Amino acid sequence: MSKSFDPVFDNLRKRGHRITPQREVILQIFRKLPHGIHLSADELYEKMNELGYNVSLATAYRTLKLLTSFGLLRELTFAEGHKHYELKEDSMPHQHIICVNCNSTLEFEDHFLEELGQKIGVKHNFQVIDSQFKIFGLCPSCQNQD
Numbered sequence: 062m063s064k065s066f067d068p069v070f071d072n073l074r075k076r077g078h079r080i081t082p083q084r085e086v087i088l089q090i091f092r093k094l095p096h097g098i099h100l101s102a103d104e105l106y107e108k109m110n111e112l113g114y115n116v117s118l119a120t121a122y123r124t125l126k127l128l129t130s131f132g133l134l135r136e137l138t139f140a141e142g143h144k145h146y147e148l149k150e151d152s153m154p155h156q157h158i159i160c161v162n163c164n165s166t167l168e169f170e171d172h173f174l175e176e177l178g179q180k181i182g183v184k185h186n187f188q189v190i191d192s193q194f195k196i197f198g199l200c201p202s203c204q205n206q207d
């Protein structure tokens with residue numbers, strides 16, 4: 062794969078980060094995901110191998126962490142010890158409602174929560190990168206099960 066002219070990557074390179082073609086591919090995969098879809102490292106690993114990229118699961122994990130630290134992805138923990146990732150760039154800040162039974166997720170936007178996260182962070186002298194608000198419950202179809 063040739064060098065890209067993607068402004069996001071140019072920017073990162075200017076800031077001294079090494080962006081390998083593999084890292085670009087991973088970001089492209091996230092960009093092509095339908096809205097509201099989140100990938101785990103395992104799912105990303107499977108997708109990459111399906112596309113013909115031979116990466117190890119460890120590489121998938123590492124790259125996801127790295128892209129999160131660059132502010133390109135957002136790391137989400139919906140269930141115990143199970144992390145999912147989603148694209149952060151140009152996506153509207155949003156929060157999640159998670160069904161504890163089937164793990165389905167719903168996204169919602171609430172500016173009050175965004176501002177609150179900022180405010181609380183600043184109060185503790187943090188530079189806020191992301192604030193996440195999660196609601197756990199039973200989705201309508203799980204409520205209707207016996």
Ligand SMILES: [Zn+2]
Nearest residue numbers: 097147155168
């Ligand atoms: Zn989301």
Ligand SMILES: [Zn+2]
Nearest residue numbers: 160163200203
């Ligand atoms: Zn459910």
